[in-house]
Amino acid sequence: MRISTSQMFSLGLGAMLEKQGDLVRTQQQISTGQRMLSPADDPVAAVRNLELSRAKDRTEQYERNNHLLDSRLRLEESVLSESVTLLQRVRELAVQANNATQSNESRQSIALEIRQHLDSLLAYANTQDSDGRYIFSGFQQDTPAFSQTTSGVTYNGDDGQRMLQAGPGRQIADSDPGSAVFMAMLNGNGQFSAAASSANQGDGVIAVNAVADPASFTGQTLTVQFTSSDSYEVVDASSNVVASGSYLSGADIVAGGMSFQIEGQPVAGDSFTLQPAQRQDVFSMLDQLAGSLELGRSNAADRAQQTSEINHALGNLDQALDHILGKQTEVGARMASLDRQVDINAGASLQIEENLSLVNDLDYAEAITRFNQQLTSLQAAQQAFSKVQGLSLFNYL
Structure with missing residues (x-):
């Protein structure tokens, strides 16, 4: 077999270039710490790397969502906690005002404090997050949730509830609409409410009330x-007598499955109304209580009317407290669920990082060994080429 000088030079040069290319590639791997410099190096691993990178991006987005969720839920929980404290104080004031030793002036002073608490509660309901968004406005987060009008407090938001993706297949609401927190409360005892007629002339006061027989309770007025x-x-809306009896102050009266007490001494013509509980906002509950205390009472009948109104307000406040405490419990449950999801996401993120490391990271010990071998091979090829290039027949002519 004859090999021309040009062919010999070409083969030697090609071998050196190939070994030099391998050496440069290994050097790049060592300098970057990456096993794959291009998808062509390992197509299967490249596809796996892409899948893991996408999973990592999703997990990082969950982390950002969860940070926002944590911030918003903590803010809402704090607002609800402050609202509960405020309502408890208002209830204490209502009990204080219901004491017979209070004068018109002292009750008016109590009403002034209640109105200050009403303003504070309205401010709580219009709480904004760090981005200036109103947390109780539903989807209308750029609009104040509530506003004071001549007819009372008006809700400006909607019933929307923004859900954020906290993890694969797991969404958590970042807040509650104000309509569900501050507006949708049943008054009275949650099933029915009792009120004295403003035309009463006696000093009868309607007090404790509850559903005595759920099977007989129809919710009629x-x-x-x-x-x-x-x-x-006791008559229904059609003036049909459903119960009657002799009156004894403080004794239980049962009608339509409802049990209640009337204390004091009513007179003929006095009346008291029992009606199904209605949805009412907490702001009007406080406003009605303050309005009742602001109105001076000059006789026994008027004071009895006021006592009935305060008793009704106490029932309303109990319902409001239960309602907001229930919402606070819901927020707490969401926060606990979020904490668990954060832990799950952290575990998933760690697993993804480990898998990415297995796919991408370079084995430095193997790479350095390979680099030294390739360097030795290249040096040998260069030395051999320098020897071979000197072989020529012209040296012997």
């Missing part, structure tokens, strides 16, 4: 009418 100072009739 009933009116207790006193036919004399010691007898009464």
